[in-house]
Amino acid sequence: MMQLTKEQIQNYNDNGFVLLTECFSKAEVQRMKMRLPGLFAENTPKRVLEEQGKTVRSVHGVHTTDEIFQRLSRHPQLVKPAIQLLGSEVYIYQFKINAKAAFKGDVWEWHQDYIFWRKEDGLPTPRIVNILVCLDDMNEFNGPLFFIPGSHREGMIDVMAQKTSNQSQTEEECPAWMSNFTARLKYSLNQELVGDLVSKYGTYSIKAPAGSVLLFDSNIVHASPNNISPFDRAVVIVTYNSIENIPLPVPNPRPEFLVSRYYRPVEALSEDNLLIENLILQ
DSSP: SSOOOOHHHHHHHHSSSSEEEEOOOOOHHHHHHHTHHOOOHHTTTTTEEOSSSSSSSEEOOGGOOOHHHHHHOOOHHHHHHHHHHHOOOHHEEEEEEEEEOOOOOOOOOEEEEEEHHHHOOOOOOOOOEEEEEESSSSSSSSSSOOEEETTTGGOOOOOOOOOOOOOTSSSSSSGEEEEEEEEOOOOOOOOOHHHHHHHHHEEEEEOBBBTTTEEEETTEEEEEOOOSOOOEEEEEEEEETTTTOOOOOOOOOOOOOTTTOOOOOOOOOTTTTGTTTTTTOO
């Protein structure tokens, strides 16, 4: 699969997401997973920990420093569907690895993505797509992704920002952007609103084997519960933005590793690029 079918595009437009199973081989997934321990061990601002301060929750922007994840960000299995859905050339807006560790991975509250990008980054429109790659099986036990299918048709739900930082922490210890990635999200949806949306649209839990690809709209309401299982659940999420949807200037822009200002269109590599040794990137 490198081009979405009409049915897949229709499912994406109707439901706000489409799941494509087993797009990457076991060998490709293993090559990516081998990079995780080293990346998680790097004590840099790109790394976000769970609230207990030990377990890695996410790492950001590593496609600029890690060759294997740079290759993934330019893989035709991701780039070509992004171009199809957005109707233009695309660039990488955001790249992150979310690691919901066995027994320790914490909740992601109900939220939409676009409100963060609109309010924090000045993104003009939701002409942007998330593409998730499963590095582990995602099942009912290990904190799967929950969607409210069709909720993207509500558009951006303009909720008030929550106060999430610990007042005892300094800006250096907990920078302002950190509240977009902790268990207490800045723009989370309240229980009453989520209840109304679920009554209207229902809910859906993603179950997918490692190597699967999930494309989802920036306005779909989603969440994930704690991982209390003995099974890790790591995913890569590459967010592609249309080159016709460049963010407007904002007073305090977030770091480059969170929001790329490198607007050059992505050029797809070959389909087997993850397995090629000594690939020369341009």
